[in-house]
Amino acid sequence: MEQHTLDNGLTVLINESHAHPLVTIDLWVEVGSAYEPEELAGVSHYLEHMLFKGTPEHKVGDIDRIVENMGGLWNAGTSRDYTHFYITVGSSFFEPALKILTDVVLRPSIDANEFERERSVILEEIRRKQDNPSASLWDETYARAYEKSPYKGSVLGPAESIKAMPHSGMLGYYAEHYQPGRMTLALVGDVETSHALSCIESVFDAALADRPAIRPKEEAGVEFDSLGELSINAVYASRGRTDLRRDTQEAYVAIAWPAAGMDQLDDVYPLDALATILGDGRTSRLYRTIREEKQLATAISCSYLTQKGPSLMVVVAATAPDKVDALIEAVEDEMERMRQDPVESKELDRVRAMLRNQRIFATETTSGEASLIGYGYTVSGGVEFEQTYLDRIEALNAGDLRRAAMRYLKPEHRVVTVILPQQTASEEPPAGESN
Numbered sequence: 043m044e045q046h047t048l049d050n051g052l053t054v055l056i057n058e059s060h061a062h063p064l065v066t067i068d069l070w071v072e073v074g075s076a077y078e079p080e081e082l083a084g085v086s087h088y089l090e091h092m093l094f095k096g097t098p099e100h101k102v103g104d105i106d107r108i109v110e111n112m113g114g115l116w117n118a119g120t121s122r123d124y125t126h127f128y129i130t131v132g133s134s135f136f137e138p139a140l141k142i143l144t145d146v147v148l149r150p151s152i153d154a155n156e157f158e159r160e161r162s163v164i165l166e167e168i169r170r171k172q173d174n175p176s177a178s179l180w181d182e183t184y185a186r187a188y189e190k191s192p193y194k195g196s197v198l199g200p201a202e203s204i205k206a207m208p209h210s211g212m213l214g215y216y217a218e219h220y221q222p223g224r225m226t227l228a229l230v231g232d233v234e235t236s237h238a239l240s241c242i243e244s245v246f247d248a249a250l251a252d253r254p255a256i257r258p259k260e261e262a263g264v265e266f267d268s269l270g271e272l273s274i275n276a277v278y279a280s281r282g283r284t285d286l287r288r289d290t291q292e293a294y295v296a297i298a299w300p301a302a303g304m305d306q307l308d309d310v311y312p313l314d315a316l317a318t319i320l321g322d323g324r325t326s327r328l329y330r331t332i333r334e335e336k337q338l339a340t341a342i343s344c345s346y347l348t349q350k351g352p353s354l355m356v357v358v359a360a361t362a363p364d365k366v367d368a369l370i371e372a373v374e375d376e377m378e379r380m381r382q383d384p385v386e387s388k389e390l391d392r393v394r395a396m397l398r399n400q401r402i403f404a405t406e407t408t409s410g411e412a413s414l415i416g417y418g419y420t421v422s423g424g425v426e427f428e429q430t431y432l433d434r435i436e437a438l439n440a441g442d443l444r445r446a447a448m449r450y451l452k453p454e455h456r457v458v459t460v461i462l463p464q465q466t467a468s469e470e471p472p473a474g475e476s477n
Contacts, residue, residue, distance in 0.1 A: 043415065048246065050223075050243075051225075052223070054227050055226065056230075058231075058232075058234070058235055059232065059408060060232050062231075063133045063232050064131070064232060065130070065133045065232055065408060066130045066411075066412040067143050068229075069226075070126040070416040070419070071125045071126065071220060071224060071225050072124060073086060073124065074086050074121045074122045074124050075122045075196070075197045076123060077192065078192075081206075081211070082207060082212075083195055083200060084164070084198055084199015085199070085211065086120050086125055086215075087198055088204065089216055090118050090120045090127075092150065092156065093127070093146050095150070095156040096151045096156070097150060105142055105146065112139060114131035116128060122193050123350050123420065126420075127146060128409065128412065130408060130409050133231060136241070140242065140245050144246060144249050150216075152209075164199075165204055168198050168199070171198060175461045176294055179296050182296070183296040183298050222246060226419050227242060228416035230409075230412040231408040278352070283370075285462055286460065286461050287461075287465060290464075291463060292340065293463070294359070295366060295458070295460050296460075297370065298357075299355045299450055299451050301348075301353045301355040301450050303348065303349050303351040303353045304421050304427070305351060310427075311431075311434045311435055311442075312438055312445070314397060314435070315438055316355070316380065317346035317355060318396055319380070319393050320357070325392065326343075326344070327376055327380075332369065338369045338372055339360060342359040343357070350422075363462055366460055374456075377451045378453070381447045384441070384443075385443050386440075387440070394436060401414075
């Protein structure tokens with residue numbers, strides 16, 4: 043992989059791969075819901091939608107037809123830390139695909155009428171998420187896990203903010219954040235690096251010709267406090283349990299612990315391994331013990347949600363309402379076991395192999411590799427994370443995992459969120475329930 047920084051501030055990461063005549067262009071913008079002012083909550087995701095609504099040269103729908111005629115696939119995604127736009131085409135279409143993607147991101151119309159039409163689409167997306175208990179559980183967990191953090195809110199934003207959002211507010215937010223100094227272009231596939239770099243520079247400079255002055259990259263972004271014993275109470279909320287009622291048959295449980303972000307890179311690798319041991323697949327501890335042996339869950343997994351700043355380790359499960367307390371206790375037992383007992387070498391070898399294979403499988407497609415490269419650079423701020431990931435995983439030992447578990451998986455730090463079925467008239471609410 044080659045790394046270049048253009049005069050306009052754009053970071054370009056290129057990995058030539060000539061196994062197939064394909065190329066993926068993945069453009070990452072260092073902005074997501076964590077960067078939003080309160081009065082524009084949800085604007086990053088709303089703006090992602092608007093960038094697909096045409097450019098000065100192409101009306102709504104034109105670009106979809108152009109990409110389809112190239113045989114290409116394209117999409118976008120928004121998170122708390124970033125927004126990215128990507129397209130995969132046959133390598134013979136590299137230059138027109140680059141032009142289209144650059145125009146979409148750097149020269150969008152953001153038309154006022156389309157802005158109003160899309161508002162109802164965003165509101166419906168929020169309603170669907172709120173009606174889905176397993177999906178809304180994640181937002182509820184973030185809202186309760188964080189005290190003072192830009193990660194607290196939903197990526198979609200609250201409906202009230204979307205309803206009140208002015209078109210001028212989105213235009214200002216776009217002008218501030220969508221500058222090349224805050225962007226990383228990951229290019230993977232059947233290209234020649236020097237030619238591709240020349241094309242990228244030419245296309246970006248042309249698109250930027252009528253735009254405002256570039257905002258320097260080092261001045262952009264938000265500040266995150268590192269997760270340490272001194273800051274944990276400022277970043278994360280009071281520990282405890284919250285029970286919520288929804289129209290559902292099962293109970294949905296999320297148990298979250300504070301965890302390191304990319305600003306504490308040395309801890310990311312053992313935390314990845316811990317999450318894999320605990321809840322990745324049928325061989326994981328939580329699946330075997332809680333689902334299979336104790337039959338306390340119909341589904342259970344563990345995820346380490348790695349972000350730029352202080353992050354979360356989260357166990358999520360579905361279970362019968364009368365098994366919630368036993369499920370939480372069983373998860374706590376498994377966490378204590380992880381804290382006290384060293385991981386056996388056989389289990390550590392299995393986890394190393396799983397993480398290694400996941401990484402390798404992801405790089406078998408140009409889109410998968412571009413996503414890894416772009417994500418790694420945008421969230422960590424450099425190429426070290428992606429380039430050394432497998433070596434760092436291979437170097438882990440049982441002591442590394444136990445130290446990470448002792449530091450982060452503390453029972454006094456956990457936050458529990460439970461979604462229960464609507465109570466019947468004869469049912470007494472659980473002690474301490476809040477809504």
